[in-house]
Amino acid sequence: MKKFLAAASAIVVACSMASCGAKKETSKQTTVKKTIGIAMPSQKLERWNNDGESLKSQFEQAGYSVDLRFSENDADQQNTDINGMLKDGVDLLLIAAVDGTTLSDTLTVAKEKNIPVVAYDRLIMDTDALTYYVSFDNYAVGKLQGEFVKSKLYLTSTTSEYNIEFVAGDAGDNNARYFFNGAYDVLKPYIDNNTLHIRSGKNTFEQVATKDWSSEIAEQNMKETLASYYKDTELHVALCANDSTALGVANALASDYKGKNTPIITGQDGDVANLKNIVDGTQSMTVYKNVHDEAAVAFEVCRMLLDGDIPTSKLAGEFENIKVNYDSESYNNGVRYIQSYLLVPNVITSENLQLLVDNGSYKWDSEKKYLESAK
Numbered sequence: 001m002k003k004f005l006a007a008a009s010a011i012v013v014a015c016s017m018a019s020c021g022a023k024k025e026t027s028k029q030t031t032v033k034k035t036i037g038i039a040m041p042s043q044k045l046e047r048w049n050n051d052g053e054s055l056k057s058q059f060e061q062a063g064y065s066v067d068l069r070f071s072e073n074d075a076d077q078q079n080t081d082i083n084g085m086l087k088d089g090v091d092l093l094l095i096a097a098v099d100g101t102t103l104s105d106t107l108t109v110a111k112e113k114n115i116p117v118v119a120y121d122r123l124i125m126d127t128d129a130l131t132y133y134v135s136f137d138n139y140a141v142g143k144l145q146g147e148f149v150k151s152k153l154y155l156t157s158t159t160s161e162y163n164i165e166f167v168a169g170d171a172g173d174n175n176a177r178y179f180f181n182g183a184y185d186v187l188k189p190y191i192d193n194n195t196l197h198i199r200s201g202k203n204t205f206e207q208v209a210t211k212d213w214s215s216e217i218a219e220q221n222m223k224e225t226l227a228s229y230y231k232d233t234e235l236h237v238a239l240c241a242n243d244s245t246a247l248g249v250a251n252a253l254a255s256d257y258k259g260k261n262t263p264i265i266t267g268q269d270g271d272v273a274n275l276k277n278i279v280d281g282t283q284s285m286t287v288y289k290n291v292h293d294e295a296a297v298a299f300e301v302c303r304m305l306l307d308g309d310i311p312t313s314k315l316a317g318e319f320e321n322i323k324v325n326y327d328s329e330s331y332n333n334g335v336r337y338i339q340s341y342l343l344v345p346n347v348i349t350s351e352n353l354q355l356l357v358d359n360g361s362y363k364w365d366s367e368k369k370y371l372e373s374a375k
């Protein structure tokens, strides 16, 4: 996977008693495993379970101890969890923030203790404790969703008009705006020239954000939109930012939508339930982000920091099978631009599901109809 061997340099702070100032004759070595504190947002969403598991096993295989905590989408809980990790003496923090704007005070403590902090998937704002960010190109995720709609509806050449509604993610998640903007920027020319209509008028991120990326809230919101604007009108596109919101929207459409056509529904993550909907035709696509690859890149950044090395732009080229771009000019956390390693997402439709089997993430079920987790 990588050109260099992660495990070789892995594990321990070895403190010979002699070199630590103890009596010369005490030559016994005390080995202390380094501990990584991994804070994940929630176990409610499939992807964070996969991320957590993948990260934990990589660090453990390389000889580190891992303190993995999920905070059930509660920002206060995540602060408590991270404070607990700092008290317990972790050597590095790897954090996928519930709300990237709420961690500044906690991370000041990390900085005082010289504990490196790496942001995982979601940027952490307003802190100078953050050194690196590992994620996918978030704006590109939204662009892929927008481009998919553009090509499905032949927006560059069509003379027809279509109705679209946007469903975005949680406002506290820094990524959510990037996804929305990426999709909106691609489709804006067609909204401006009246090829696409947003019947609800909800055309800003704030108006379409979905608390906690919750399927239930997305479902409820879509039911209300359908009742108010689509009683006798066709909906052609639900531009959903991710799979959990897409699931809620698909449920709302199944129960409350009376139109003749099947609306295009976009998504992100490749959750099992959504891949099933893609096979069944009730979701059109998902933007797949290989979280095992994301975890592998994060592992390498953390490993270098723990070894006292400085990850540089060169690191991005060192992964054999993972395409990673180094970017130090796009992600500003309010204090400075954060050095970012950004992986590349892929569009998955019913046509190319086999790719997910080939990359080892999923396997076909016994009837070779639906995908299930490869584990």
Ligand code: GAL
Pocket (backbone or CB within 6 Å): 045, 047, 121, 122, 169, 173, 175, 176, 213, 242, 268, 269, 289
């Ligand atoms: C985003 C993440 C997405 C999606 C979403 C919901 O920050 O990048 O992959 O899972 O959160 O948790």
